[in-house]
């Protein structure tokens with residue numbers, strides 16, 4: 221028997237957006253902006269930052285393994301029982317616990333092809349058969365996904381809104397899809413970008429679908445600016461949650477992460493500002509992209525994905541931007557070679573991105 225299962229050997233390392241320091245080292249330039257990883261351009265929630273600083277003197281202790289304070293706060297805020305709430309080291313941490321808790325023998329998974337890469341890694345590492353259903357017009361094709369359900373289907377994963385497309389499935393689409401899903405099949409609704417999407421009238425806030433087989437995942441990494449802290453949460457039926465609680469890494473999330481999440485939930489000013497800045501940035505970028513006649517996908521998130529005529533052109537643009545100190549994300553490794561994802565920044569970052577993009581087009585006659 222091989223030491224490493226073949227489905228693990230075949231995996232490749234996750235390639236994150238280039239860190240600023242790496243680009244500084246490689247190119248010897250100083251003034252760099254990173255619009256590549258959908259992080260909050262305002263930094264962390266100030267209340268969370270303060271809470272983290274004040275808990276530092278206590279970190280010789282292990283954290284509360286049950287995450288009581290934060291789970292309780294979330295249960296009050298979202299009007300559910302504490303037994304319906306789970307925490308994790310990011311929503312990806314919970315996703316990983318879900319895979320370890322529920323997958324068995326011949327179970328299969330269904331998701332969209334080339335959607336969130338974090339789920340793809342977990343699905344592949346599980347060794348289970350996954351049906352990757354192609355997107356249609358850069359959106360999840362729920363009709364096609366429903367047709368793939370069979371007796372072995374255990375988990376269906378939907379990123380809503382999706383990363384890297386930024387598109388979302390609507391209430392009607394979800395409700396119709398749900399009518400085809402047997403009760404024994406778990407649906408993960410990954411709402412990492414919930415706060416950016418929830419004001420759309422036809423967006424299906426999964427809290428209205430607290431069915432026994434629906435798991436909601438949310439994150440503090442985006443709208444609350446805590447990506448580096450690794451804190452996320454989920455809601456589901458208490459039977460699912462109680463089993464997730466048995467399987468989760470006992471002391472996850474860390475003490476720092478728990479207090480950061482708690483304080484972030486009280487930082488409504490920061491959240492408001494985050495959403496406002498994102499809206500203004502999105503409007504500005506769309507106008508400028510229209511002027512430049514660059515096609516983009518309508519986004520309900522904190523990023524905009526553009527698409528070019530060829531992989532070569534996309535690659536050239538990403539390289540030129542990088543050489544000029546602007547890091548964006550070429551989506552070739554996500555399976556979208558003609559696409560580039562740009563995180564929406566603060567005003568001066570967005571302006572710098574657009575002016576550098578214009579310069580690249582003029583200089584290199586793209």
Ligand SMILES: Cc1ncc(COP(=O)(O)O)c(C=O)c1O
Pocket residue numbers: 258309310311312313336338379380381382383410412438439440441447450451452
């Ligand atoms: C769709 C989606 N889900 C989950 C995550 C990860 O969230 P977290 O940092 O909470 O693990 C991301 C991060 O980019 C994402 O885009």
